[in-house]
Amino acid sequence: MRFRMTPRETGFHDLFAAAADNILTGSKLLLELLGADAEGREEIAERMRAAEHAGDDTTHAVYHQLNxxxxxxxxxxxxxxxxxxxxxxxxxxxxxxxxVVLYRIDELPPGVDQQIQVLNRAAELTAEAMPHLRTMENLTEYWIEVNRLENQADRVHRRLLAHLFTNGAYDAVEIMKLKQIVDVLEEAADAFEQVANTVESIVVKES
Structure with missing residues (x-):
């Protein structure tokens, strides 16, 4: 580790851990969404908005502390x-x-559950990893596994797109709606990988 003459601010670690815990909460809400009816989805969306606002607050706290x-x-x-x-x-x-709520989706296509399960596992790993930024130790398996999960998410996403466009069960408007949802879930998987890659870069720089 590089030698430092001055103490380092450690409050950032708590904020990153809080952000990751909040993401885990969000991933569990996605899991709830799979088995919910229309009314239940509305309530889940409200809780997800609250979690997203909490995440924004944590992000702003990091920026404020950084400044x-x-x-x-x-x-x-x-x-x-x-x-x-x-x-x-x-x-x-x-x-x-x-x-899902705005488009009034009655039934999500097969494979979305796999997308969400991958996201939930990535969220669990991220929540477990963030506290280790204090020591920069025991993080290698985290970024390796998140990258593996992102590859899995890519495969699920491709199969979902093939299903939407070749199944014949959906009209053009439904395909557009469902494609937007599965694309956003894929972007979430990509974002988990970007977090893992950032953590890897930090550890390499600090070692």
Whole structure:
């Protein structure tokens, strides 16, 4: 580790852990969405919006602390990047739930459950990993597994698109609606990978 003459601000670690815990909450709401009826989905969407607002508050707290801190635990640009990418995950998950409600989707196509399960596992890994930023230890398996999950999400996404366009069970408008939802869920999986890649970059720089 690089030697530092001055103490480092550690409050950022708590904020990153809080952001990741909030993302895990969001992923569990996605799981709830799978078995919910129309009324239940409305209520889930309300809770997801609340979680997304909580995520925004945490992101703004990171930016505020960054602007008011002279010493940071690692590079300022990496702190900004990590906060922004964690926020992206929550935004994509909230968007997916909102679209399901706004488009009044009666039944999600087969494969969306697999997308959501991948996101939930990535959220669990991210929540477990963030506290380890304090020591920069025991993180290698985290970013390897998240990258593997993102590859799995890519395969599920491709199969979903093939199903939508070749099944013949959906009209053109339904295809457009469902494609937007599965695309946003894929963006969430990509965002998890970007967080993992940022963490890997931080650890490499600090080692």
């Amino acid at each position: 008011s801190s002279f010493i940071t635990p690692f590079d300022r640009e990496d702190i900004y990047r990590l906060a922004a990418r964690l926020d992206d995950i929550m935004d994509f998950m909230e968007e997916a739930v909102d679209l």
